[in-house]
Amino acid sequence: MRSPIIAVDSLRKTSAMPADAVSVPSPTTFDRRPGIVDQFERPIRDLRISVTDRCNFRCTYCMPREIFGRDFEFLPKEMVLTFEEIVRLAKSFVVLGVEKLRITGGEPLVRRDLPRLVEMLAELRTPSGAEIDLTLTTNGSALPALARQLRTAGLRRLTVSLDSLDDDVFRAMNGVDYPVAKVLAGIHAARAAGFDPVKINMVVRRGTNETSILPMARWARSKGLILRLIEYMDVGHTNGWRLDEVVPADEIVGTIDAELPVEPIAAQYRGEVANRWRYRDGEGEIGVIASVTQPFCGDCTRARLSADGRLYTCLFAGDGHDLRGVLRGGADDEALAQTIGAIWSRRDDRYSDLRSEATANLPRIEMFAMGG
Ligand code: SAM
DSSP states (O other): OOOOOOOOOOOOOOOOOOGGGOOOOOHHHHTTSOOOBOTTSOBOOEEEEEOOSOOSOOOTTTSOTTTSSTTOOOOOGGGSOOHHHHHHHHHHHHHHTOOEEEEESSOGGGSTTHHHHHHHHHTOBOTTSOBOEEEEEEOSTTHHHHHHHHHHHTOOEEEEEOOOSSHHHHHHHHSSOOOHHHHHHHHHHHHHTTOOSOEEEEEEBTTTTGGGHHHHHHHHHHHTOEEEEEEOOOOSSTTOOOGGGBOOHHHHHHHHHHHSOEEEEOOSSTTOOSEEEEETTSSOEEEEEOTTTSOOGGGOOEEEEOTTSEEESSTTOSOOEEHHHHHHTTOOHHHHHHHHHHHHHHOOOOHHHHOSHHHHTSOOOOHHHHOO
16 A cells, blocks of 8 residues: 655754753743744644543544454543543643643543533633633534533533434444434534534545535535534554545545535634635535645644543654643642643654655554544
8 A cells, every 4th residue: 555645844943942941931921922832833722632531432433343342441530630630731731822622532521520621621711811712522422411511611612523414324434323313413402502603523434435525515504514524544553544545635625616616715823723615605614624635734733631641742643741640749830831831842743744654653542542
């Protein structure tokens, strides 16, 4: 199999900054600073927080059932961060420049009392006093029960993953024969609870669901939902990723454009993950996440915190940094921010830019484990 041939962006490497040279100012000093940057001048703006490595689905491209069966050992409770620990860490990230928090997993809604964590995170403010952009990604199965509580707790935005409207295709892809009607009921509950717009994540895998692209686009547009189509990525090692199963973003957009003409929209901010397109008739938009064919490492401002408190500075990272140990070792807020700041300032990841035969066999953490 050939590896993707991808032009490597010319990221300009600035002078190396030794970890011990990093000075993390107090929150007050930070009011006048734009936040910390890494080796490529990328600030830290988004934090994805995985609240559990468990999931009630076994999506074939993420947690294939053959590997994550009954015998698979998920994290024991004592290794998982408590809500209080998550909030303390999130606070340190916010001090360093994070403005957006995404709660994820595993499936975040299988974690007990999740609305309470939402309530706690919703109280955080940036050093300049602004609210945090708090959002959550879910498979939607628990939304009929939880959507209203999440909204009341202060969740501002919501993304639901849904790979097809075709019941047979969806049941096969989620690996647990879960009916599409139940996810649709979850989306309905989210809308009724006041989430608007709701975003829909669709992973497109050739030979599996590419015929669902147009039906999903028509449906999302008619319901006022924002569809985000995601190139099937080589995260982790268990999904048996193959390049010929990736439907390139250009092809995805072309398929939609042939029936529902679209035009590109300029990015709203640095680090926006999706390339956005609006329907030419003015009725809605789509986003396309092209991390394989159009890597966006140069603008990546995202960090990931796993359920057991490891910090990953790249979705394709082979290893993370243990923050739980630092936290449970008694570090105060300043020391926590210092540690995170030092890690971020050393960051020089750009896996997707470099993706090639040389990177294909490097160790990589599974997406459900580090937080998708
Ligand atoms: N359980 C939640 C959900 O279903 O949205 C949150 C975690 S899930 C890992 C987050 C997102 O990652 C989902 O939209 C999922 O489709 C996407 N994802 C997982 N594996 C992927 C892969 N190999 N390529 C592209 N997207 C993937």
